[in-house]
Amino acid sequence: MPTDTTSPLPVSGRLAWWATAWLRGHVGPDDLLDGVLDGDVTHVVLGPDPGLVSTLAALRAAGATGFGAAFPAEGDLVGLGGPRELNAAALDAGEAVVAVGAEAALVPARVGPTIEWTLLPGRRRPLPDVGEADRELRGVLLESAERLAALDVARWRPEVADRLMNLRHRPAVVAPPGIPARCVDLASRGLQALGIAELALEDDGGAITVHEAEQRRGALAPLARAGRRALVAACSPEVWPPG
Known part of the structure; x- marks a missing residue:
């Protein structure tokens, strides 16, 4: 995902x-534009019309009723429905x-300070x-914390253990008007879960055996x-709660 922004939310979520x-x-x-750029110099669309807002306006004219994010990973194309080129x-x-x-759909690529x-x-x-993504994230977070504690996460990744002990400290996510509060909270917790997983997977730390690393x-x-699914649900208006 593109990084180097002041918001913890990936650019597609923004x-x-x-x-x-x-x-x-x-x-x-x-x-x-201010909300999407978030510190980037500019965003352009490759093709005859490079303007982001004009491209969005053309999509609105083509029938767009909202814009939703996808955050896929190998073996988990969450948020995508094809075709193969897009996937x-x-x-x-x-x-x-x-x-x-x-x-x-629009797919981003970072080129220096430009998207x-x-x-x-x-x-x-x-x-x-x-609701489904929320319940899954809560359950998986507890289960992962228990499994990591059994694997002595405090020894090989004390900073991960600290984050698991302080789950109330979440990334601060600023949303525009009209985004349901429940989705803003879910996005923050999804980012938290992804941050814990990415930090713990940076290397195998004190792993002694391949088996332990696999565990x-x-x-x-x-x-x-679960973090990706939570972020997709939070950033997809098709599934937002009414009101």
């Missing part, structure tokens, strides 16, 4: 939230934005709903998956 807020009339185009590009980037109702978006065909996608990865893979 675009999904701010573009949906713009499409629904909660923010203007200037606020949309491959999004998997390579680790993320994408789907224009709901317009059969199109380049590629516009591709996109199909309707299966999604976890917010650790086995404890963390479900946590990363």
Whole structure:
């Protein structure tokens, strides 16, 4: 995922939230750009029309009713419904934005301080709903914490143990108007889970055997998956709770 921004939310999550807020009339185009750029110099769309807002406007004219994010990983194409070209590009980037109702998607690539978006065909996608993703994340987090404690996480990754002991300390996520509060909270907890998994998987630390390293990865893979699913649900207006 592209990084080097002041927001903990990946760029596809930012675009999904701010573009949906713009499409629904909660923010203007200037606020949309400020929210998406978040410290980047510029965002461009590869093709004849490089403007991000004009591209979003064209997708709105094509029938887009919202914009949702996808955060796939190998073996888990959560948030994607094809076609194959989109799945491959999004998997390579680790993320994408789907224009709901317009059969199109945007895939980001960071080039220095710039994000380049590629516009591709996109199909309707299966999604976890917010409640399902929330319950899964809570259950997997407890299970992963227990498995990591049994593997003595405090010895080989004390900073991971600290985070598990202080789950109330979450990334601060700022959302535009119109994003359900439950989704903002879920996005924050999804990012927290992904951060714990990524930190613990940086290397095998004090692993003595290949078997022990595999046990650790086995404890963390479900946590990363649940974190991605939570982030997808939180950033996909198709499954937001009403109201």
